[in-house]
Amino acid sequence: MNYPILKVDTIHTYYGERHILQGVSLEVYPGEVVVLVGRHGVGKTSTLLSIMGIQPPKQGSILFNGKEIVGFPCWEIAHRGIGLVPETRRLFPDLTVQENLEVGIKYNSNDYTLDDAYTDFPELTNLRSQPAGYLSGGEQQMLTIARTLMGNPQLLLMDEPTEGLAPLLVRRIAEIIERLVNRKQTLLITGQNIAFALELANRVYILDTGTVKWSGAMEQLQSHPQILQRYLAV
């Protein structure tokens, strides 16, 4: 295999005195779908925030395309090609759908256009002049994904993309992710109960209280389902 697009190496991340990530390491190769699973509070979001430079690690290294990104501000990391679809949808509620999409545009690239966004997310087309704050939870999630895609991320991080959504919407988001996978979008997805993501995954990391407890290819996990049960059992 070629070299990893992302190499997280033994990162330690803190919130004040609280030592949350205790040496997390993971890799993502180009075109791969990697899933990071674990129960509530084990550090999935913190891992993504560390990669994005929002909650940077105090120790350890994160290489993106072979270059160290720890210490860079999050806008610089976004500029280099990492996009985050956050758990809490950070839209601008007073801006319209279209304005929110425009905010996501990266100046130096125009690969993914507004037309592409409305093609991928037809449900946003008739809402384009609506303030984002008026949208339903599912529509907001679609807009958040669409906005992140407007930045043409080379690596897309998605934090629990179907959390709190009704089954029909979970299926719709799964469909969107499948479409991204077919376009060879490199993805790192977190979640607790993400059967759909596991179906698409090439590799899986299981996180438990700030450390990776197991990692391997999806086929290995399929032949040892007890591994998943052990770390996801409530």
Ligand SMILES: Nc1ncnc2c1ncn2[C@@H]1O[C@H](COP(=O)(O)OP(=O)(O)OP(=O)(O)O)[C@@H](O)[C@H]1O
């Ligand atoms: N801003 C913060 N300040 C202090 N502690 C925090 C903060 N954010 C998260 N934590 C703590 O860090 C730990 C890991 O949280 P994190 O949000 O990364 O977990 P998670 O795996 O994403 O959980 P969930 O499945 O609930 O989203 C938790 O114990 C949480 O209480």
Ligand SMILES: [Mg+2]
């Ligand atoms: Mg989380």
